[in-house]
Amino acid sequence: MRIAVCVKHAVDETELKIDSGGKPLLSGATSRMSTFDKNAVEEGLRLKAAHQGEVVIFTVGPSDSKKTMKEALAMGADKGVLVTADTTSIDTMRTASLLAAAIKKAGPFDVVLCSEGSSDTYSGQVPPMLGEMLGAAFTGYARKLEVNGQTARVERSLEDSLEVVEAPLPVVASVVSEINEPRYPTLIQIMQAGKKPLEELNGDQLQPAGAYRQASVVSMSAQQSARKHVMIEGSPDEAAAKLVEALIREGVLSK
Amino acid sequence: MSGAVWSYSENESVSNEVASAAADVAKGASAEPVVLEIGAVRAGVRAPGAKLLLKGPATSDVPPEVAAEAIAKASKQLQPAAILIGATRYGREIASRLAVKLTVGCLSEVSKLSADGNALAGERNAFAGKVVAKVSCALPAIATVKVGYYAAVESAGTAVTESDVGQVNPLVKVVSREKKAAGAVDLRSAKVIVSAGRGVKKKEDLPMLEELAREMHGALGCSRPLSSDLGWLPEEHHIGLTGVTVKPDLYLALGISGQLQHTAGMKDSKVVAAVNTDKDAPIFQASDYGIVGDLYQIVPAIRKALASRR
Structure with missing residues (x-):
């Protein structure tokens, strides 16, 4: 079985600094593998363990994304394909079309996995776009995934229901983090990851931009928070009484 | 801007929210908000204004693959200026598939939507809410609308027009669907x-x-x-x-x-x-x-x- 896993080298939101003018300092910000992508890599490795084959990691991003790809390779993936592009200026559809082109070039694949959304922008658009572009079945928010012969059986976790679906291979699926517990690579695996094949493709050469107007970010500013930050002191009984009093005064607690 | 601003959600209450967003976008532009229904008109969809019923699927309970295909077919025929979809788990898939089928740009998780000249504009959170981004996409455009942001406006008895989109045969077959554990909270x-x-x-x-x-x-x-x-x-x-x-x-x-x-x-x-x-x-x-x-x-x-x- 050939398994493709798409991962994103995303700005670590916990480390992101804001300048004195209230603008996020994106250039030079620390990036790492988008949090939920580890679950997609883990699920790819789990499928490989059950069905043999190989796991290929795909990323669209700057050259620095190799760090994230090496982390996926250290977890156990076999090789990586990096499509270089300036991810600060492209939209979800352009990202998906670059991934689709790279996956087609290295294909065919039986299963293509993504996480439900990236930790930086959390659009959740690239996985279904990929399904459309590859002409493959797509199913999102998988919390369980099994392949039997040429059919994938997926439990989808929706807001208020659980849905079981079946789809023919090839299938593109996005996974939720409940699907598994990602492994930690060992020191030896981390050292060996540097020796695994990592191909680099230029995005513009791989796939020229499509004939549509891309969605764009016009400006970014820090979220304004106007919280009161009142710390209530005293014994548990005193503090609790003061809190309840304050909440009633705020009009958010009925007596 | 001219033409219609369509709104859709598979969830009835979210559908009413997205209809409010569509009304905001249509306001001040020479556009009409239109609420989409697929398969059948649902009792809980009560936004004021016109409704467009896409006929073909047998019931209103349609999976995202079918919804996207139905809306794409109608859209190619009727050429709306913008399509707004509720950003639920189904909705994100519908909007993303539509963007590819129609080759138009797609905004995500947007609130404060408006028509800005010849573009669809709005705001969204980024970096887990640390940052607010102003976003824009030239029309025609698609957007997923943040759930829980817009208040639903309800009114009864609006005009329904119909468009036949025919049968859709999805690759993904739904085997079963069950509500999550009883006592679910809202x-x-x-x-x-x-x-x-x-x-x-x-x-x-x-x-x-x-x-x-x-x-x-x-x-x-x-x-x-x-x-x-x-x-x-x-x-x-x-x-x-x-x-x-x-x-x-x-x-x-x-x-x-x-x-x-x-x-x-x-x-x-x-x-x-x-x-x-x-x-x-x-x-x-x-x-x-x-x-x-x-x-x-x-x-x-x-x-x-x-x-x-x-």
């Missing part, structure tokens, strides 16, 4: 949310917090570890980036550290109060009122204080 409509985090030591302690939520006429929510990692509460209690987004009058965070991925789901609450043993916990930065203390002492004290006021 956190999005709760005025008060008591929310539990890792400060809760064992599952058996949750009834104490459920009692508190009941006494406050509220609902019980939790941070991701309690639902996803520990499985102490069903997934629909999970508040955060990948869970539910809420904005109650009061959000009481008990033993929640306040990582960005959690606060992304509750930062629009009117008043936030937090109890945590760690005085440096980031939740206090996102709170109006904070108590540094053990929830096992503070919760009984709050319940006592509430009881003494009755």
